[in-house]
Amino acid sequence: MTSRLRIRHETRVGYPSPASSSYNEARMSPLTLPTQTVLDSRVTVSPAASQWTYWDYWGTQVTVFDLADPHTSLSLTATSLVETAPPSPLPVPLDRAEIAARSADSRLTEFLAATARTTVGPELAERARAAAAGLDAHQAATALTDLVRARLDYCRGTTGVHSGAQEAWDQQGGVCQDFAHLSVALLRAVGLPARYVSGYLHPAPDAAADGPVAGESHAWVEYWAGAWIGHDPTNGTHPGESHVIVARGREYGDVPPHKGVYRGAPGELPQVRVEFTRLA
Structure with a gap:
C-alpha cells in the first residue's frame, strides 16, 4: 500500500x-x-x-x-x-570480502573515506570492528546502529551543523544528523561503504488524512551490500513509506x-x- x-x-x-x-x-x-x-x-x-x-x-x-x-x-x-x-524485503547481502573487493576500484571508495564530520578515533573504530566481527553486512549494520542508539541520547543543543561523529560519541547525545554521521563513520570503519541521507520523516504516520502535522527534516544512512540499503539509526528501523529522500552524499556538507x-x-x-x- x-x-x-x-x-x-x-x-x-x-x-x-x-x-x-x-x-x-x-x-x-x-x-x-x-x-x-x-x-x-x-x-x-x-x-x-x-x-x-x-x-x-x-x-x-x-x-x-x-x-x-x-x-x-x-x-x-x-x-x-x-x-x-513500503520497503522491499532485504536482499541477500554480498560476502563482506566481496564487498571490500568491489569497493576497492569503484566510486564506492568515496563512501569509505572519512570526512570532517565522519571521523572517529582509533579506539572507537576498533570497537566498531569488534562489534561487527563475524557478522554479514546486514547484521553488522544493525549491530553498529544499535551501538550508536545505545550511546546517544536524542537531545537538542549539544551539537551543531559542524559537529562530528567523535564529538557526538564523546558527548553521548545529539540529533538525527549526529546519529547518521556516527553510524556512517562506524560502517566505514568496518569496510562497508556508507552514505548520509537527507530528507523527511512524517512524525505521525497514523495522523488523519488531510490533517497538517508539524515535523522536521530528517537524516539517516544507506550502506552498500551489493545494493544500497537504508537504515534509520535514530529510530532503529529501515526506512519505510513515511521516509522521503531528498539528497545523498558523504555527509551533511554535501547535502x-x-x-x-x-x-x-x-x-x-x-x-x-x-x-x-x-x-x-
Whole structure:
C-alpha cells in the first residue's frame, strides 16, 4: 500500500540591516526513486528571484537563485507531493570480502573515506570492528546502529551543523544528523561503504488524512551490500513509506537544504518550519 504526502518546508532568514546581495542554493526537491515518486515539487522565493536548477555530483537536484537588490529578509518555501511505497524485503547481502573487493576500484571508495564530520578515533573504530566481527553486512549494520542508539541520547543543543561523529560519541547525545554521521563513520570503519541521507520523516504516520502535522527534516544512512540499503539509526528501523529522500552524499556538507552567502552584517539564525499532510 502506498502513501501520498504533501510536504511544505519553509526557511526564513532575517538581517539586522539590508543585505546588498545574496547567492543561494536549495536542496529541497525530493528524488524520484523505486520507493518514491515525485508528483509535484516547486521552490518559491521572496523577494522574487529568477531560478535555475542543476543536478550536482551526488545526484541531487539543486535550485539556485541570486538576489542582487538590497533585502532585509529571505524566505524560501519548498512544496512537494510525493507518493511513497513500503520497503522491499532485504536482499541477500554480498560476502563482506566481496564487498571490500568491489569497493576497492569503484566510486564506492568515496563512501569509505572519512570526512570532517565522519571521523572517529582509533579506539572507537576498533570497537566498531569488534562489534561487527563475524557478522554479514546486514547484521553488522544493525549491530553498529544499535551501538550508536545505545550511546546517544536524542537531545537538542549539544551539537551543531559542524559537529562530528567523535564529538557526538564523546558527548553521548545529539540529533538525527549526529546519529547518521556516527553510524556512517562506524560502517566505514568496518569496510562497508556508507552514505548520509537527507530528507523527511512524517512524525505521525497514523495522523488523519488531510490533517497538517508539524515535523522536521530528517537524516539517516544507506550502506552498500551489493545494493544500497537504508537504515534509520535514530529510530532503529529501515526506512519505510513515511521516509522521503531528498539528497545523498558523504555527509551533511554535501547535502545542506539551504546554503548561501550574502553581503551585509551578520544575520540571525534561520527559522525553519516543516509541515506534513497525509493525503492517502
